Amino acid sequence: xxxxxxxxxxxxxxxxxxxxGESHNWTAPAYYGADLDAYTNVNMCIQKNISxxxxxxxxxxxxxxxxxENHYEYPGFSELSRKIMGSVKYEF
Numbered sequence: 001x002x003x004x005x006x007x008x009x010x011x012x013x014x015x016x017x018x019x020x021g022e023s024h025n026w027t028a029p030a031y032y033g034a035d036l037d038a039y040t041n042v043n044m045c046i047q048k049n050i051s052x053x054x055x056x057x058x059x060x061x062x063x064x065x066x067x068x069e070n071h072y073e074y075p076g077f078s079e080l081s082r083k084i085m086g087s088v089k090y091e092f
Contacts, residue, residue: 010048062086063084
């Protein structure tokens with residue numbers, strides 16, 4: 001479930017909530033019978049669009065797992081925690 005809100009001055013906020021229930025008895029041979037706990041992710045992106053002459057500049061900051069609830073998505077892989085990423089896009 002997500003919410004997108006456009007604020008004045010061309011600032012865009014995306015907020016996305018994802019719930020994943022418990023997972024039991026994986027059937028892949030390497031992880032047969034593995035169980036994973038349920039988890040909830042809250043992800044957010046703030047984006048600012050700037051027009052320069054006839055070109056567009058977009059600045060964004062994205063945060064995956066905003067509440068920092070460490071969890072496993074697949075058995076046998078590393079535990080996932082918060083991740084913060086920035087991006088700059090220039091269209092001409």
